[in-house]
Structures are given as C-alpha cells and as structure tokens.
Amino acid sequence: MDSSQYRELFMEESREHLQSLNNNLLVLEKQPDNTEVINEIFRSAHTLKGMAGSMGFKTMADLAHAMENVLDTIRKGNMNVSVEVMDALFEALDMLEGLLQDIGQAGVESPRDISGIRAKLEGFINSTVAKDYKPHKEGLSLDEHHVRVISEAVKDGFIPYYIEVKLKESCLMKAARAYIVFRAIENFGHIIHSQPSVQDIEEEKFELSFSVVALCRAEIETIKRELDSISEIESISIKEISLDDIQSRNRVERAKFKSQGIDKITAQEVKERPSKAAGRSIRVDIERLDRLMNLVSELIIIKNRFQDLQRYEDKAAMAESVEYLGRVTSDLHDAVMKARMIPIQTVFERFPRTVRDLSRNTGKDVRLNIVGAETEVDRTIIDEIGEPLVHLIRNAVDHGIESPQERAALGKPLEGTVELKAYYDGDNVVIEVSDDGRGIDIDKVLKRAVQQNLVSSEEAESLSQQEILQFIFEPGFSTAERVTDISGRGVGMDVVKTKIESMGGTVDVDSRPNQGTRFIIRLPLTLSIIQVLLVTMGQEVYAIPISSIKEIMEVPVGSIKLVRQKEFIDYRGLLIPFVRLAKVLECPDEQIESEGPVTVVIVKKGEKLAALSVSQLMGHQEIVIKPLGKALAKIKIVSGATILGDGRVALILDVNHLI
Structure with a gap:
C-alpha cells in the first residue's frame, strides 16, 4: 500500500493524540485515582498503536503497545501510579514524539532503539502482583425518559434493539466508520441512545466497540444483513430489548441509590454540571487560507484605487460603489481573520510538561498557572510565539524561582508560581510571563553591563531602572555565575526580543526584589x-x-x-x-x-x-x-x-x- 497519501493525515492525528497524552499524563500524576483520565490516556495510546501499525511504522506501534499494556494494567486496578511509572510513561512519550518527528522529516521511521524503555514498561507489568478485580458491569443504562420513549414506540409497532458493534483494529477512521453504521441503522428507524455518547464517537473518544439503542420496524436478520455489508467491522450483536427487564432493573437501581442516601438528580442539576468543551474544529490547509487572504488583500488595494478615482470624479454613483466595496471587503476580511484565528491554548498546553521537567531538574517545586488560554490570535503568531515563551519560562524557573530553602527563609510558600497569561488590549494581544521569585538584581545587571562595555561607568549612573533592565536582552548577556543545561549562555533573552520584534511586537520587563518578575509581550492580532x-x-x-x-x-x-x-x-x-x-x-x-x-x-x-x-x-x-x-x-x-x-x-x- 502506498501510504504517502495518508501520511499528512497520520501526522496531524498523531500530534493531537500525543498532545492529549502529554496533558492527561500531567493530570494523572496529580490525580492517580482519576479513572476517567486513565481511560482517556489508554484510548490515545491504543489509537496511536492502531494508526502506526496500519501505516507500517512498527517501532512506533510497538512502543505505543507497551504503553497501552501498562495503562490497561493500571485501569484494571492491578498497578498503582507511582513516580517510576510516570517517569517511564513520559520517557516513552518523548520517544514517540521523536519517532513522529523523524517520520515528518524523512517520510520513514528512523532506527531508534526502544528496547530500553520497552523493557522498563514490561518490567512494571511483570513485577506487579495481580489483584482481583471486577470487570465493568455490562448492560444498558437507560433513564426514565428512554423508558417512556421505548414504551410509546412499542405501542406504535416499533421494536427496541440493543446493537453492539466492534470495529477491526486495522480501522483507520473509526468515527467515519461509526457514522456509516449510524446511517445504516437509521434507514430502519431511530437511534435514541448510544454508549459512548455521539459527541465522543464523533471525536473518536472510544476504543473499538460502541453500542446503540434503536427503535426499528425491521427484523433482526434484515438489520444484521445490512450492517454486515459495511467493511472494517469485526462483529455485530443485535438483541431485542425487553421493556419489563429495563423497568425492573431501573427499580433495583433506584432502590440501591436510595439505600446509599443518593437522591434523584434533577435536570437542572445536570445542566449546571461542568462539561467538557466540545472543541470542534475543521482542518484547513494553511496555503489555502493564505491564498484567500491574498485575494482579500487585492480587494483592499482596489478599494483604495476607487477612493483615488473619487477625488477626480465627484459622482454619487462612484461614492456609493466605493462605500459598498468597503463594506464587502471589511466583512470578507473579518471572515478570513476568524478562520485564521486559533486559541493560544495550542501553544500554552505545551508548557505544563516543560515546567514539570524543569522542576524535577532544578529540585524546585513550581506550579504553572495558565490564564486566558482561550484568547485567539493569528495562526502566523501561533507558529512563531512558542520559542520565545520557552526561553521566558525556563528563565523564570531557573533564575526567578528560589530554592525551597530560600523561600522558607523569606516566609514564602515552598511552592513557586509561574503564571502564563493572555488577553486582548485594543488591536493587540498581550502575553505575560510572571513569577513570584527573587526578581532581577538591578545592581548585578548594571555591573555586568559595564564589564561587557555595553555602557560606560559615567553613563551607568544616570540610567533608570527600565533602561538597566533592557540590558538583559543584549546578545551574550547573562548574570548566571555558571552555565547549566537550562540557562547561562546569554542567548535566551536575545532570541525573545529578536523574535517578538520581527513580528511587529514589543517586550517589556517589570521586576521587584523578592516579589518577582513579569515579562509583557505585545503583539498585533494579525500580521497581514x-x-x-x-x-x-x-x-x-x-x-x-x-x-x-x-x-x-x-x-x-x-x-x-x-x-x-x-x-x-x-x-x-x-x-x-x-x-x-x-x-x-x-x-x-x-x-x-x-x-x-x-x-x-x-x-x-x-x-x-x-x-x-x-x-x-x-x-x-x-x-x-x-x-x-x-x-x-x-x-x-x-x-x-x-x-x-x-x-x-x-x-x-x-x-x-x-x-
């Protein structure tokens, strides 16, 4: 099979699953008993394994399979989430990202050695003492509304069916296959319930099987014959539902809840519960968007030309045409800009892992707060802003946040805080990176600036604090006493300033002794x-x-x-x-x-x-x-x-x- 035509789709899907793995592993590290997160991680690893296997990337599939086995053991209750397990899962995740990057660059899988990390993951399973566990209770979970709907439908001649479908492991696009199954069932009647939910199925948040409750007028053999004709399905099970059994089971469940002191949940309470953001999106080739933006650009140029013609020909029709063209181009511009705008969350969500790793390396306890991740900016800015933010966050953890001993002596909480914040300010988007650390030593910066001949001793005496702070953006400037693998080479802040200004933005710094440092980045909403x-x-x-x-x-x-x-x-x-x-x-x-x-x-x-x-x-x-x-x-x-x-x-x- 020529897989090159599917490679871009595979790359895009894999990046999303790897990012989901990264985010959920961070949550799992703090909430080891969160079964929902464990299941989400397992599904991502399982999907990655299937996708990589179908594309012929054996190394990636084998590593994802090893992760899947560990996660399956955890979700069954046979293994605890320990620090060693989390470190191994993160190490495997980094290896998967490296393999995917190699595929993107060379088009083929690189010969990376995964034997070490795979052996480590398998070792956790082999050394784990199996515990008794009970599988999830199978069966229907229908509420009173569903029961009433089924009761009324039976009176009208419909037959209620429980249909369970299992897809093959080689199925590339599970959501698309599930959609075909849904359409086939709806040819015979109506679907009133699905497990998992329709939204989760659309977003491929399920493994290989799903089930539905459908009301049909056809016989089981007719429905099964239609579903059997759909490819990439491993098995189909169709059973007729007994209304008496459902009502009896619901009575038992209500009695059990009542004995445990759990009252019936009202519809209003369900509505007020926090729910996951849908996050629906559509992938558009950026080149097509750029082409559309260029057409809008030409329209604006034509509008300006009409305005010049109007100076020489004072006609009402010309003025009306210019006004209309102006409205059209403005609306078209707004529409295109909205298509190009994406939440800055796509950049921010990389950094919890970065802070976690930096905390481990430096021996500091650091928490990252993210505010305003929903702020939308132009796609061009999203592609460019990541590198400067990495430097600022690394700088905040290494230079800004003190060691736990220093913070205790100063009466500060042992856990340091780094905040990443985004918000709108007029036609600009502002991104702030702040910490509650020691702040920048102004005297030390000025002394180093004089040593590096950036300013003379005489001029240094008349400089303001803001002017002194600007020296940290000079190439090769650093106040670190020693070079580490995190900072100290004097290139980070220089990169930040150069990159931000190349996008038409500015970067400022505000620092106070023992209170912290704040970097303020201002960028235009669009660069076009x-x-x-x-x-x-x-x-x-x-x-x-x-x-x-x-x-x-x-x-x-x-x-x-x-x-x-x-x-x-x-x-x-x-x-x-x-x-x-x-x-x-x-x-x-x-x-x-x-x-x-x-x-x-x-x-x-x-x-x-x-x-x-x-x-x-x-x-x-x-x-x-x-x-x-x-x-x-x-x-x-x-x-x-x-x-x-x-x-x-x-x-x-x-x-x-x-x-």
Whole structure:
C-alpha cells in the first residue's frame, strides 16, 4: 500500500493524540485515582498503536503497545501510579514524539532503539502482583425518559434493539466508520441512545466497540444483513430489548441509590454540571487560507484605487460603489481573520510538561498557572510565539524561582508560581510571563553591563531602572555565575526580543526584589492587514502603524533641545528623543525650516516614546503588508511595504528599530 497519501493525515492525528497524552499524563500524576483520565490516556495510546501499525511504522506501534499494556494494567486496578511509572510513561512519550518527528522529516521511521524503555514498561507489568478485580458491569443504562420513549414506540409497532458493534483494529477512521453504521441503522428507524455518547464517537473518544439503542420496524436478520455489508467491522450483536427487564432493573437501581442516601438528580442539576468543551474544529490547509487572504488583500488595494478615482470624479454613483466595496471587503476580511484565528491554548498546553521537567531538574517545586488560554490570535503568531515563551519560562524557573530553602527563609510558600497569561488590549494581544521569585538584581545587571562595555561607568549612573533592565536582552548577556543545561549562555533573552520584534511586537520587563518578575509581550492580532498613518518625506510616502502612535502634534523649531549631541523635545514634562526622519531615511532635499512649527508624530515602544518629524500627513488608511523579500531583509528600519491606490509603493516604518 502506498501510504504517502495518508501520511499528512497520520501526522496531524498523531500530534493531537500525543498532545492529549502529554496533558492527561500531567493530570494523572496529580490525580492517580482519576479513572476517567486513565481511560482517556489508554484510548490515545491504543489509537496511536492502531494508526502506526496500519501505516507500517512498527517501532512506533510497538512502543505505543507497551504503553497501552501498562495503562490497561493500571485501569484494571492491578498497578498503582507511582513516580517510576510516570517517569517511564513520559520517557516513552518523548520517544514517540521523536519517532513522529523523524517520520515528518524523512517520510520513514528512523532506527531508534526502544528496547530500553520497552523493557522498563514490561518490567512494571511483570513485577506487579495481580489483584482481583471486577470487570465493568455490562448492560444498558437507560433513564426514565428512554423508558417512556421505548414504551410509546412499542405501542406504535416499533421494536427496541440493543446493537453492539466492534470495529477491526486495522480501522483507520473509526468515527467515519461509526457514522456509516449510524446511517445504516437509521434507514430502519431511530437511534435514541448510544454508549459512548455521539459527541465522543464523533471525536473518536472510544476504543473499538460502541453500542446503540434503536427503535426499528425491521427484523433482526434484515438489520444484521445490512450492517454486515459495511467493511472494517469485526462483529455485530443485535438483541431485542425487553421493556419489563429495563423497568425492573431501573427499580433495583433506584432502590440501591436510595439505600446509599443518593437522591434523584434533577435536570437542572445536570445542566449546571461542568462539561467538557466540545472543541470542534475543521482542518484547513494553511496555503489555502493564505491564498484567500491574498485575494482579500487585492480587494483592499482596489478599494483604495476607487477612493483615488473619487477625488477626480465627484459622482454619487462612484461614492456609493466605493462605500459598498468597503463594506464587502471589511466583512470578507473579518471572515478570513476568524478562520485564521486559533486559541493560544495550542501553544500554552505545551508548557505544563516543560515546567514539570524543569522542576524535577532544578529540585524546585513550581506550579504553572495558565490564564486566558482561550484568547485567539493569528495562526502566523501561533507558529512563531512558542520559542520565545520557552526561553521566558525556563528563565523564570531557573533564575526567578528560589530554592525551597530560600523561600522558607523569606516566609514564602515552598511552592513557586509561574503564571502564563493572555488577553486582548485594543488591536493587540498581550502575553505575560510572571513569577513570584527573587526578581532581577538591578545592581548585578548594571555591573555586568559595564564589564561587557555595553555602557560606560559615567553613563551607568544616570540610567533608570527600565533602561538597566533592557540590558538583559543584549546578545551574550547573562548574570548566571555558571552555565547549566537550562540557562547561562546569554542567548535566551536575545532570541525573545529578536523574535517578538520581527513580528511587529514589543517586550517589556517589570521586576521587584523578592516579589518577582513579569515579562509583557505585545503583539498585533494579525500580521497581514493593519491600520497606518501615511506621511510624506520629500517625494516618498511612508506608513507608520497606528498601534505605535500615541499623538500627532506641532512643535516650534526653537523648542528642540540639544543634549549630549542628541536632539530632544519636551513632551508633557518628559524629555523624549527627536528623530529627523529626513536624515534617517536619507532624504537630502527635505530640511526643517528655521521658522514655523514642525509636525511630529509621537510614537511608542512599550514605555519608551520618541518624536518623529514628518513633512506632511496624508491621512489614515487600512493597508496590506507585503514582505520585502530576502534581498532587503537586512533593512531593519522598514518592516514591509504596501501598494497605494495610485500604484505607488509605500514603505512601512518599524517603530521598534527607530526608537
């Protein structure tokens, strides 16, 4: 069989199951008696084994099978969840992730040696003393509503059936096969109950078998003949339900609950119980979404061109057409953006495992709190934000959180806390990584900055705390006394700043001694279409992102002050840098007149402000960002370009690099 056509689907499904394994193993470590989580982990391992086996990836299937055996022993009550068992399961999970990564890169399974971890897993089973256990009670679990429905249906000539279906282990898409079975049964009547639930079956949260209660007018042989024609089914069992047996069993169950002091649960109580999020999603090829986004971009360019035509032809019809086109493009833009937006949870859910491993390696007790995981951001940001967050979390655990002895001496809880938080702020999404540790030693940072010649001793005396904290983002800067396999090489914070600014965002830091450190990342919601202010410098047009602008004002030429060979202006009591864009952009014919006010745009980067001098303001516009290409990638002052309505190209200024 040529499996290449199914490889992408296998990769996508496997990643989801591995992430589910990772999340649920972390829960199991804290709740070893949680049978629901144990069953969920078992199902994921079982599904992985079947998928890998059907694709011919024997090593991956064998390892998943070894995990499945251990989990099956645990769920049957024959093995306890110990630290050693959890470490082995996590080790096996890491090996599975490595095998999947190799398959994604080379298309074939790599010759990794799994004999050690497999022997470890098998050893747990062999050394376990078998305990007596009772299998789950089989049979129907129908409530009063189902009984009433069956009673009424029998009066109308329907026959109630209990139908149990078991799929073959080689079945690739269990949910799709179950859907075909459901459709076949519904040709004869109605399905009123399923075990597991329909939602769980749709999401493949079941093993190989499922059962339904159906009301049909056909005979058992007719229904069985129809179901036997469906492929990938191992066995089918159909039994007619006796209404008297059900009512008798329900009476016994109610008596048992009453004897245990359990009252009947009301419908309102059931409704108020917390339920699992459905998490329904559809997979869309990102290239198709990018193509759709590009079409929207062209529509916006056409809209801008219409606006230019309107200046010369003042016709009511033209104005109406432009207004209509504007509404259509805005709606289309919103629709496409929603399709591209996915919860940041897909990134955040990687980090509980990261913190768990770091805690073990450093000997610290650390808890990770996640807030705002449902916050949605553009897919492009999701792909890029993971690496910076890894560095920040590793830094928080290694540098920020103190050892249990230090925390006890300071009167702090022995368990340190790292918080990962996401929320919206206007047109930006803000991600915060904070800890309740020792904070950043300002004096130590300043001393190291002077040692590395990042600042002179004289200039160091006049620096503010925020300016000193910015040194930690310099390449090669580290205050660690020794290099560990976690940190100390001085590359982490540099990577964070470079990556965040390449996405048009900013990163700030706030730290207080013995209270903790907080890193604040601000990112635009989308990296494709933004609001800008168009300005002219000489004969050229430039765009400044609206999200970076604080205010536009005019200042007298005489108010520009020279301090240490640098120009500043007084902005509401603050001395902020004055940047002559004509000089920075090398526009030789553009000079500031000796008299009259100068138009300046006050821009911000986090807490920092600067005043940019411009010749003329053209107005606010929604523009499409076009990349500069590899040839111009080193021009840091410009983040991209756009095409204006009249066909001219306007460069988009990168405020982060200007400041």
